[in-house]
Amino acid sequence: MKTFFFFFLFCMLATSVKASNIVYAAEVLSSVDSLSNSPHIRTIAASCAACHGTNGNSAGITPTLAGLDDGYFITQMLAFKDGTRPATVMHRHAKGLNIDEINLLANYFARQKRVTNLPPKSEKLQAAHE
Amino acid sequence: MNNIQRRIFIKSTLKSSLVLSATGVLNACGSLNVKNANSMGRVVVIGGGYAGLAAAKYIRMWSANKIEVVVIEKSSQFVSCPLSNLVLGGSKNIQDLTFGYDFAKKNHGITWVNDEVTAVDAVNKNVIMKRGDVSYDRLIIAPGVDMIYDTLPNLETAQNEIPHAWKAGWQTVNLRKQLEAMPDGGVFVMSVPRAPYRCPPGPYERACQVASYFKAHKPKSKVIVLDANPEITSKKVLFAKVFNETYAGIVDYRANSIITELDVKTKTVKTEFEIIQANVLNIIPPQRAGKPAQLAKVDNVENRWCDVSFLTYESTTVPNVHVIGDAIDSNLPKSAHMATNQARICASAIVEIMANRSPDPSPVFANTCYSFINDKEAIHVATVYRYEANKKIMVAAEGGGVSAKPSAQEGDYAQAWAMNIWSDVLT
Numbered sequence: 001m002k003t004f005f006f007f008f009l010f011c012m013l014a015t016s017v018k019a020s021n022i023v024y025a026a027e028v029l030s031s032v033d034s035l036s037n038s039p040h041i042r043t044i045a046a047s048c049a050a051c052h053g054t055n056g057n058s059a060g061i062t063p064t065l066a067g068l069d070d071g072y073f074i075t076q077m078l079a080f081k082d083g084t085r086p087a088t089v090m091h092r093h094a095k096g097l098n099i100d101e102i103n104l105l106a107n108y109f110a111r112q113k114r115v116t117n118l119p120p121k122s123e124k125l126q127a128a129h130e
Numbered sequence: 131m132n133n134i135q136r137r138i139f140i141k142s143t144l145k146s147s148l149v150l151s152a153t154g155v156l157n158a159c160g161s162l163n164v165k166n167a168n169s170m171g172r173v174v175v176i177g178g179g180y181a182g183l184a185a186a187k188y189i190r191m192w193s194a195n196k197i198e199v200v201v202i203e204k205s206s207q208f209v210s211c212p213l214s215n216l217v218l219g220g221s222k223n224i225q226d227l228t229f230g231y232d233f234a235k236k237n238h239g240i241t242w243v244n245d246e247v248t249a250v251d252a253v254n255k256n257v258i259m260k261r262g263d264v265s266y267d268r269l270i271i272a273p274g275v276d277m278i279y280d281t282l283p284n285l286e287t288a289q290n291e292i293p294h295a296w297k298a299g300w301q302t303v304n305l306r307k308q309l310e311a312m313p314d315g316g317v318f319v320m321s322v323p324r325a326p327y328r329c330p331p332g333p334y335e336r337a338c339q340v341a342s343y344f345k346a347h348k349p350k351s352k353v354i355v356l357d358a359n360p361e362i363t364s365k366k367v368l369f370a371k372v373f374n375e376t377y378a379g380i381v382d383y384r385a386n387s388i389i390t391e392l393d394v395k396t397k398t399v400k401t402e403f404e405i406i407q408a409n410v411l412n413i414i415p416p417q418r419a420g421k422p423a424q425l426a427k428v429d430n431v432e433n434r435w436c437d438v439s440f441l442t443y444e445s446t447t448v449p450n451v452h453v454i455g456d457a458i459d460s461n462l463p464k465s466a467h468m469a470t471n472q473a474r475i476c477a478s479a480i481v482e483i484m485a486n487r488s489p490d491p492s493p494v495f496a497n498t499c500y501s502f503i504n505d506k507e508a509i510h511v512a513t514v515y516r517y518e519a520n521k522k523i524m525v526a527a528e529g530g531g532v533s534a535k536p537s538a539q540e541g542d543y544a545q546a547w548a549m550n551i552w553s554d555v556l557t
């Protein structure tokens with residue numbers, strides 16, 4: 001994990017030397033936060049959206065993951081993984097992820113703001129549609 | 131360890147071609163002008179289906195609105211294929227699955243163009259539509275599928291009588307009406323094309339939905355499934371059990387059955403083994419990447435599907451052109467959830483590339499696909515996929531699999547899946 005982080009930092013520094021047209025937005029993030037913000041974790045988290053909504057804000061029925069306590073998230077995912085918490089599909093997803101990913105996903109979702117995501121409003125099918 | 135990380139933004143990478151007048155709308159007949167102060171460049175997305183919508187939204191989100199996104203969609207409404215088999219079963223209306231595209235203009239600062247793409251000039255990075263054209267730094271093609279009528283040419287012009295209903299819309303309504311009008315004791319014949327095709331479990335879900343309707347309202351009627359494949363291609367054990375038990379005496383499944391001839395007037399089909407006359411006939415034709423992929427010449431696999439990198443979804447033949455969704459050549463199921471997954475890996479990679487960083491070298495995503503076996507109960511197949519660097523493809527991780535049996539609880543989760551994926555791509 002550490003090595004990966006330093007590699008990450010190195011890449012960013014390397015970029016800053018190369019490109020002169022870059023400005024830095026002052027944004028302070030802890031190392032875990034910046035890892036869980038990585039493309040790797042944000043895309044896994046986004047993959048959950050089909051059932052748990054954009055950025056973990058469910059549009060209905062399934063639990064909202066945004067703002068969830070990270071410790072709780074990790075315990076539940078590990079319980080799905082080893083089968084101690086019964087599930088219809090969640091054990092399959094938990095088993096496919098490694099511990100680092102579960103930890104970083106916990107951090108990612110804990111940092112998401114709770115917002116209301118609604119399903120879109122349905123409407124009449126227009127005559128002109130295929 | 132409390133390190134300070136700084137996020138990098140590109141101040142200005144505008145090429146002169148992108149500095150256009152600030153109207154943000156399409157001229158009556160001409161090039162697209164978009165206001166783009168402080169932009170990292172422009173991505174044009176062809177197709178506002180599951181894949182294209184997800185790509186557009188997530189590029190805006192992850193680039194903190196620094197990348198301009200233009201979506202070109204020929205339809206003015208989004209009609210969901212997922213859950214459309216339930217219209218045939220009678221538990222949903224087409225209206226339940228039909229949505230407007232208003233969100234795009236309102237929520238994410240996407241430039242929306244309701245037009246049809248007629249040509250792609252990849253050399254000059256320009257997309258030509260019926261009523262104008264637009265240039266891009268990167269192009270995403272998300273066109274879904276086109277039907278192939280090569281082996282049954284008379285099917286194409288008979289779409290009123292024999293709708294495929296493999297793109298949700300009026301064809302779905304038409305097929306439902308035919309089922310309603312069919313007398314009890316009638317025969318519904320449907321065919322499954324050889325894999326790969328859009329939505330592997332979809333045809334078997336359809337057979338269940340029609341059987342469920344017959345069982346309740348027309349119990350003397352039959353469903354004959356003519357499958358071009360040697361066996362059920364998805365959730366096999368579960369569907370086989372439902373056919374044999376829940377719909378015993380109604381569903382008649384026949385493997386290795388390819389329709390070789392069609393008589394439209396009498397709705398009679400011929401396979402290698404038999405001649406069958408149907409009251410209601412539903413032939414699902416073989417498919418290929420949609421027209422825009424053909425126009426851009428990225429459909430390099432058997433002139434049918436598009437070969438892409440699974441790190442960026444960039445075409446392996448045409449640079450700066452990415453392809454996502456059903457149109458790509460892959461071992462991944464052609465599902466809506468997959469389409470959105472590919473879209474987000476592609477979006478994330480484009481954001482990184484346009485910020486002069488490297489994309490994730492080892493993407494991971496999950497797929498959950500539900501099928502309804504009646505109006506309430508559903509079954510799933512769920513799998514996590516991880517990039518395998520040696521093979522350069524996405525490989526199923528351990529732990530994936532299917533439901534033990536159909537349940538109403540999974541039916542509720544399937545509804546939740548639909549609500550959430552619609553919310554994700556449409557709001």
Ligand SMILES: Cc1cc2nc3c(=O)[nH]c(=O)nc-3n(C[C@H](O)[C@H](O)[C@H](O)COP(=O)(O)OP(=O)(O)OC[C@H]3O[C@@H](n4cnc5c(N)ncnc54)[C@H](O)[C@@H]3O)c2cc1C
Binds near residue numbers: 204211247297500
């Ligand atoms: C009956 C049925 C049931 C299904 N059930 C499920 C399910 O339960 N779960 C699941 O995950 N998947 C399901 N699927 C599969 C799912 O519908 C597809 O995988 C998904 O739609 C693929 O998304 P896409 O964006 O690649 O294509 P599409 O959603 O088809 O989007 C393509 C878009 O491109 C536009 N377009 C095409 N050509 C042009 C052009 N020249 N100019 C402008 N625009 C253009 C089209 O109008 C369309 O809006 C089902 C499919 C069917 C048929």
